[in-house]
Amino acid sequence: MSHKKELIKFQIDGLTVEAEKGQMLLPAALEYGFEIPHLCYHEAVSPYGACRLCLVEVTKRGRTMMTTSCNYPVDAGLDVATNTENVQRARQMILELLLARAPHSEKIRAMARDAGVEETRFRVIEDADDCILCGLCERVCREVVGANALTFVNRGDRREVAPPFGDPIACIACGACVYVCPTDCIKMKEEGDERTIVRWKRTLKMQPCQSCGKPFAPVFQLNWIIERAQLPKDFYALCPVCRKTKKG
Amino acid sequence: MPLKSPDELEQLRTKILEERKAQGEKKGIVLCTGTGCRGAGASEVFDAFKKALGKKSAIEFKSTCCHGFCERGPITIVEPLGIFYQGVTPADVPQIIAETVTKGQVIEKLLYRDPATGQTIPTEKAIPFYTKQNRLVFGNNRHLDPTRIEDYMAMGGYKALVKALFHMSPEEVIEEIKRSGLRGRGGGGFPAGRKWESCRKAHGDIKYVICNCDEGDPGAYMDRSLMEGNPHSVLEGMLIGAYAIGSSEGYVYVRNEYPLAVENVGIAIEQATKMGLLGKDILGSGFDFSLVINKGGGAFVAGESSALMASIEGYVAEPRAKHIHMTESGLWERPTNLNNVETWANVPVIIEKGADWYASIGTQGSKGTKIFSLVGKINNTGLIEVPMGMTLREIVYDIGGGIPGGKRFKAVQTGGPSGGCIPESLLDLPVDFDELTKAGSMMGSGGMIVMDESTCMVDVAKYFMHFLKDESCGKCTSCRDGTLRMYEVLDAITKGKGKEGDIEFLEEIGWMTAEASLCALGGSAANPVLSTIRYFRDEYEAHISAKRCPAGVCTELITFTIDPKACIACGKCRKGCPTEAITGEKKVPHKIVQAKCIKCGTCREVCPSDAVKVA
Numbered sequence: 001m002s003h004k005k006e007l008i009k010f011q012i013d014g015l016t017v018e019a020e021k022g023q024m025l026l027p028a029a030l031e032y033g034f035e036i037p038h039l040c041y042h043e044a045v046s047p048y049g050a051c052r053l054c055l056v057e058v059t060k061r062g063r064t065m066m067t068t069s070c071n072y073p074v075d076a077g078l079d080v081a082t083n084t085e086n087v088q089r090a091r092q093m094i095l096e097l098l099l100a101r102a103p104h105s106e107k108i109r110a111m112a113r114d115a116g117v118e119e120t121r122f123r124v125i126e127d128a129d130d131c132i133l134c135g136l137c138e139r140v141c142r143e144v145v146g147a148n149a150l151t152f153v154n155r156g157d158r159r160e161v162a163p164p165f166g167d168p169i170a171c172i173a174c175g176a177c178v179y180v181c182p183t184d185c186i187k188m189k190e191e192g193d194e195r196t197i198v199r200w201k202r203t204l205k206m207q208p209c210q211s212c213g214k215p216f217a218p219v220f221q222l223n224w225i226i227e228r229a230q231l232p233k234d235f236y237a238l239c240p241v242c243r244k245t246k247k248g
Numbered sequence: 249m250p251l252k253s254p255d256e257l258e259q260l261r262t263k264i265l266e267e268r269k270a271q272g273e274k275k276g277i278v279l280c281t282g283t284g285c286r287g288a289g290a291s292e293v294f295d296a297f298k299k300a301l302g303k304k305s306a307i308e309f310k311s312t313c314c315h316g317f318c319e320r321g322p323i324t325i326v327e328p329l330g331i332f333y334q335g336v337t338p339a340d341v342p343q344i345i346a347e348t349v350t351k352g353q354v355i356e357k358l359l360y361r362d363p364a365t366g367q368t369i370p371t372e373k374a375i376p377f378y379t380k381q382n383r384l385v386f387g388n389n390r391h392l393d394p395t396r397i398e399d400y401m402a403m404g405g406y407k408a409l410v411k412a413l414f415h416m417s418p419e420e421v422i423e424e425i426k427r428s429g430l431r432g433r434g435g436g437g438f439p440a441g442r443k444w445e446s447c448r449k450a451h452g453d454i455k456y457v458i459c460n461c462d463e464g465d466p467g468a469y470m471d472r473s474l475m476e477g478n479p480h481s482v483l484e485g486m487l488i489g490a491y492a493i494g495s496s497e498g499y500v501y502v503r504n505e506y507p508l509a510v511e512n513v514g515i516a517i518e519q520a521t522k523m524g525l526l527g528k529d530i531l532g533s534g535f536d537f538s539l540v541i542n543k544g545g546g547a548f549v550a551g552e553s554s555a556l557m558a559s560i561e562g563y564v565a566e567p568r569a570k571h572i573h574m575t576e577s578g579l580w581e582r583p584t585n586l587n588n589v590e591t592w593a594n595v596p597v598i599i600e601k602g603a604d605w606y607a608s609i610g611t612q613g614s615k616g617t618k619i620f621s622l623v624g625k626i627n628n629t630g631l632i633e634v635p636m637g638m639t640l641r642e643i644v645y646d647i648g649g650g651i652p653g654g655k656r657f658k659a660v661q662t663g664g665p666s667g668g669c670i671p672e673s674l675l676d677l678p679v680d681f682d683e684l685t686k687a688g689s690m691m692g693s694g695g696m697i698v699m700d701e702s703t704c705m706v707d708v709a710k711y712f713m714h715f716l717k718d719e720s721c722g723k724c725t726s727c728r729d730g731t732l733r734m735y736e737v738l739d740a741i742t743k744g745k746g747k748e749g750d751i752e753f754l755e756e757i758g759w760m761t762a763e764a765s766l767c768a769l770g771g772s773a774a775n776p777v778l779s780t781i782r783y784f785r786d787e788y789e790a791h792i793s794a795k796r797c798p799a800g801v802c803t804e805l806i807t808f809t810i811d812p813k814a815c816i817a818c819g820k821c822r823k824g825c826p827t828e829a830i831t832g833e834k835k836v837p838h839k840i841v842q843a844k845c846i847k848c849g850t851c852r853e854v855c856p857s858d859a860v861k862v863a
Contacts (some may be wrong), residue, residue, distance in 0.1 A: 049569055052726045052764045066763050071569045086763065090726070093760040097729040121753070122733055133722065152722070153562060155547060157732040159722030 010078040025069040025080065026054050026090070036069060036082055037091065037111050039098075039182045040134035045143050047071040051134050052094050053111075057081045066090065096120040102130040105183035130185035133159055137177035137186060145176050146228070168202040172221035190215075193209070209239035216240065250524025253532045254410045260523075260656060261401050274308045277301075277329040278390065279336075282314030282473055283508060284630070285321035289337065293322050296338035299399030300345055300587050307349055313477030315390045315630040320360060325372060325390075333358040334370040363627060364647060377628045380647050382609070384617050385593045386470070386633040389477035394512045397519040400480040403703040406525060408596035413533040416599075421492040422448060425595065427603035429615030434551070434588030435664070435692045437614070437681040437770065440595075443585055447575035448847070449495045450583035455495040457486055458560075458579065458586040461502040461509060462544045462551040466715065468695035470619040471589035475502060477517035478593065483526070485592030487537055488599055493585050496536045499557050503544040526718060527565055548665075548719035552767050553586045554578075555721065566721045567767035588693065590619055610636035613740055614680035618691070622648050624698035625655065634679075641675040646699060655700040659783070663692030665712045665719075666772035668779030669705060679805045688779040690772060704801035705784040706791050712737040712776035720769060727770030732762030732776055742802040746792035751781055800862035803847040807863060810851075812837035814859035819824050821851035821860065 008022045012029055019028035024047055031034055037149040040051040048071040054069045059079040066086060081087070095112040098125060100122035102108050112118070138150045140159055149171035153162045173195050178188045187198040196203040207222055208213035216239035226235055238246065251257050279297060281290045290548060294311055301309055308327075315323055320334035324684045333344065333355070340358060359368040360375055369375050372390075378779050398653040400406075409839065412421050417666050426441030447455060459482060463471040463488040475482060495700060499518075502509050517539050520526040528536045535596050542560050550565035557579045559565040578584025594616060598606045607615045613845045614636040620643070627649030634643065640660060644650065651657050659669040662679075668689030672678065675707045677683055717731040734757050737750055758774030765771055790796045797805040810821070811828075822830040829845040832838030840851070852860040 048723075050725065051764060055764055067571075068569075068766070072571055090760050090764045094764060095727050095757065097725055097733065103730065122729075123736065132725070133728070135723075139704050151565075155549070155722045156716075156718045156720045157722070157728060158718075159728065212331050 008074065008076040010074060010076060010080065012080045013082055019074045021075065022073045025056070025072040025074050025078075028074055029056075029069060029080070029082065032115070034082055037115070039069040039108075039111075039132065040136060040139070042136055042180060045136065045139040045179075048135050048139065051098070051132065053091060053098075055087050055090055055094075057084050057087055058216060061160065062178060091115055092117050096122060096167050098132050101128060102126050102132050102183045102185070103128050105130050105132075105185075107182055107184075108132075129184040131161065132183055134182060136159065136180045136182065137161060139178045140180045145174055147172050147174070147224070149202075150177065151180050163200050163202075165172075168197075168200040171197060171202040172224050173202050173204045173218045174221055207236065209238040209242050211242040211246070212239060250522070250527070251531055251582060252524065252799075254373070254414055257406060257410060257531060261404075261751060264398050264402050274327075275306070276308035276310060277328060277344070277349060278312055278325040280313065280315045280321060280323040280390075281311045282318075282321075282389075282476060283313060283469065284318030284473075285323055288321040288335070290322035292338045293324070293341065294335050296341040296481040297345075300380050305323050307345070312392055313389055313394050314473035314631060315506070316381075316383075316386060316473075317375075317628065317634075318631065319620075319627070321439050324358075330371045330373060332360060332370065332375065334360050370374040377630070377632075377647055377649065379637075380642065381633050382611075382635050383633045384483070384597055386474065386477075386619050386631065386747035388481065389473065389695055389792050392478055394477050395515050396477055397516070397523065400478070405479050405480055405596075406484055408485050408599035409487050409525070410531065412491055412599050413531065413535055415481045418448065418492045418494065421599065425492070425598060425601045428598045428606040429603075429610070429613075430591065430594055430606070431614060431681060432587060433594070433618065433693065435591035435690070437691055440587060440591055443575060444489060444492050445585070446573060446596040447495075447583050447585040450576045452583045454497070454582050455493055456579045456584040457490045457493060457495045457498040458553075458556070458584060459486055459498070459500045459502075459592055460551060460553065460556060460586055460588045461500060461506070461513075462556060463503070463506075463589075463693060464548040464551050464719075465693055465695045466691055467623040467697055468621045468664060470621050472506050472509050473631055474589050474593055474619070475506070476512050479509075480520065481593045481596055482513070482589055483516055483520055483539065485587075485595035487525070487530070487541065488536045488595050489585065489587065489592065491535050492787075493583075495585070498537065498539045499560055499579075500539060501542045501544055501550075503546060503550075505546055510541065510543060517541070518794070519561060531718055547721070548715075548765075549721045549769055552769060554767070556586065557584065564721075566723055567769070569766060593676060600667075607810065610770060611678060611680045611683075613682045618679070618694055620694045620696045622698070624661075624696075625651055625700040627652050637678040639676050639678055640670065642712070643679065643696070644675070648698065651698070651700045653700075655702060657698070658701050658703055659699045659705065659708075661697040661699065661708065662695065663690035663775070664695045665715045666690075666769060666775050667695070668691045668775040669699070669708065669783060670779075671783040688782055689775065702799055702801070704742075704797055704799035705780045705787045706738060706742055706797075707775045707799075707801050709780045710735065710742055713738055713773075716769070716773050716776075718789040720773070724765045724770055725762050727766075727773060728768070730757055730765070731773050733757055734761070734774065738777070741788065741791045742797070743804045744791075744795045744802075746788075746795075748792065751785065751788050754778075755781065778843075806847060807842060808840055808845055808847060808849070808851060809858045809861050809863070810838050810840055811861055814857050816857045816859070817842075818856060820854045820856065824850045824854045826850065 008021045036054050038054040049068040049071040051114045056069045092139050095117045099120035141150045151164045175188050178186045193206045204218035207219045208215045222236040322336045324333040324336045324738045362366050370838045422444050425861050430440045431437040546552050547565045550559050552567045554568040555565040619633045661669045713735040717735050720727045722728045827844050829841045
């Protein structure tokens with residue numbers, strides 16, 4: 001049974017646009033080509049609203065408020081302004097804050113430059129590791145992978161993302177967090193038959209391909225997938241390359 | 249046996265009242281064992297009374313929770329005369345029983361002495377701290393043993409529930425609350441009736457009501473004292489609310505650091521359930537309602553409604569976006585109505601006495617009374633309940649008894665850590681939701697911290713920013729890093745490292761923190777900074793430009809010296825100095841070796857001749 005999607009009309013920067021009622025504002029705006037900077041939003045996971053870069057001004061029933069667009073459900077008759085003076089002012093300062101937290105991130109530097117911010121007036125955080133606490137790694141691990149190997153720990157300025165109780169026991173070293181991290185602060189390395197997710201201190205032995213002998217994925221990860229998907233025990237005997245050649 | 253009808257409830261009440269009447273005007277002792285009085289030693293006094301009276305005493309001994317005048321605890325009242333004793337110790341117990349209870353003689357040394365007149369005041373009713381108050385909600389604490397539902401019944405408890413269930417439709421109850429003008433006492437001040445109405449209209453067969461007792465403001469303890477002292481009034485309010493909204497399940501979210509509140513509300517729920525006031529088919533009305541206690545883990549932000557619901561669901565207490573109202577999608581995405589302890593406790597009063605009567609108290613936009621916790625540099629520390637619209641001056645001077653030590657009033661901080669500081673020039677401000685907001689502060693949950701001339705306002709802003717940077721949930725960049733950075737700038741200013749432009753920089757960070765953050769914590773986090781800049785800009789400028797702390801608080805900007813003319817060379821400062829920075833001998837004025845001085849202020853505290861100067 002499929003429900004008919006209810007399309008509604010509203011305005012973004014003076015242009016009338018259409019979107020499905022209840023859809024989030026940011027993806028709707030991006031689809032129309034509006035440029036709204038964002039760091040903690042990814043289409044594969046639920047919106048979170050942590051980085052605050054995707055701020056816009058929304059006028060609804062005569063009331064204007066600044067809000068993040070990634071988690072704002074669209075409704076008929078909204079009037080959205082993506083680049084007002086207030087939005088720019090707030091965004092610039094947020095970028096200054098992020099620069100002080102992630103001084104090595106080229107992506108944030110570029111975003112800051114685009115917004116007219118060259119330098120941060122804030123003290124760069126000592127031993128800055130570039131994590132901006134956007135939570136994409138935590139969400140992708142929980143919602144997409146299903147491994148639940150990460151969580152937020154502590155609050156306020158002591159907040160960090162870490163494996164629960166400091167033990168990465170649930171991490172399958174799949175690397176989804178590495179891929180999704182916007183500041184590149186989660187690194188993965190492979191040495192010999194071992195794969196390590198550096199940030200979570202997780203090192204796993206990799207399984208060699210029965211055909212070419214090259215280690216291709218952590219044994220722990222493959223068994224985890226086999227168990228959850230109820231696959232045959234020898235499902236991952238071959239590496240993806242050999243599997244293709246064999247099939248081909 | 250559970251009561252099956254309103255008549256059975258009334259029969260029980262009549263029975264309780266008749267039993268009490270039969271005993272006549274019994275001699276009795278009321279001891280406050282609320283948290284404040286316990287801190288002052290009320291538990292030992294309780295034991296002493298128990299021991300002295302024995303098991304079969306003809307004297308009624310009642311232990312209640314907070315009466316409000318915590319400064320003077322432990323408080324004991326001797327009935328039926330209403331003699332008020334303060335600062336009672338176990339050693340006073342035999343004398344109180346032998347003289348006051350038995351012979352009706354007043355013990356002068358235990359009476360309250362009015363600092364203004366120097367006269368002792370024998371009865372509670374005549375003490376100025378109480379006379380100016382209007383204790384609609386909080387006043388019953390003094391008459392109740394919170395662990396005995398009979399006490400609550402004897403005072404007319406659960407009458408309002410009967411009225412709502414049997415004589416009013418849910419819509420009529422909502423209309424009554426709307427007309428009363430009751431606004432949420434937890435901080436936001438949202439009209440309670442409108443919230444109830446939108447929750448009633450929301451679609452869904454399961455709806456929740458929640459009582460927020462996650463009071464976290466430093467120095468505020470009115471919700472705690474209400475929950476400890478009169479839990480049935482909160483339950484009755486929730487029952488009426490649940491009936492109006494169409495909810496059959498509720499939660500009491502109370503922080504685990506309030507063990508007595510947890511205990512007393514637990515006892516109250518158990519007693520109400522046994523009597524059939526909670527559970528299925530309450531008093532034969534067909535209305536079901538049950539309550540669960542949820543203990544909070546202590547995060548300040550858990551008091552924010554959406555964070556609180558996340559916490560009940562088992563997640564970290566982190567606020568959620570509220571673009572869809574909680575009344576439509578709250579706890580477990582079901583329509584949820586959350587109110588604070590004090591709001592719920594107002595409900596039975598309104599239903600019983602009527603909206604018109606209630607709305608006659610207070611101001612145009614804020615009706616009824618408000619409980620404040622009056623703390624800081626004030627003579628009468630405690631909990632007070634006053635009609636909305638009373639001026640700050642009346643609160644600070646008439647009820648609070650003014651500033652101790654003859655010092656000058658400087659400011660009062662209202663609204664908790666993210667409230668603002670209101671200066672002397674606004675002392676005639678009538679206190680209500682809207683006036684406080686206009687002045688750059690807020691009502692919050694009702695904290696009032698009084699500050700005198702020895703308080704440095706930059707230091708105050710720094711203190712609150714330290715609290716907020718620790719207690720922000722840390723999700724929004726704007727709040728987590730905004731509060732951290734404001735703290736850093738303030739810290740530098742108090743250490744003499746302030747720069748030209750810092751004030752404007754703080755204003756800019758503050759604006760961004762308020763505008764760009766998700767929840768009310770971030771939205772109001774800049775208030776302590778912005779309100780102190782607004783009213784005490786000269787103090788900021790003195791720190792930044794002249795590297796001077798006018799209040800003599802910021803250690804890196806002050807020096808301690810001894811006035812040789814005033815010094816009597818007693819040696820007390822020399823002995824007290826932890827770093828041996830003071831030189832001098834008998835009959836020779838003392839001196840402070842600046843290189844060794846750590847500016848702890850001990851010398852100034854111990855000096856009997858006020859010879860230690862700070863500049």
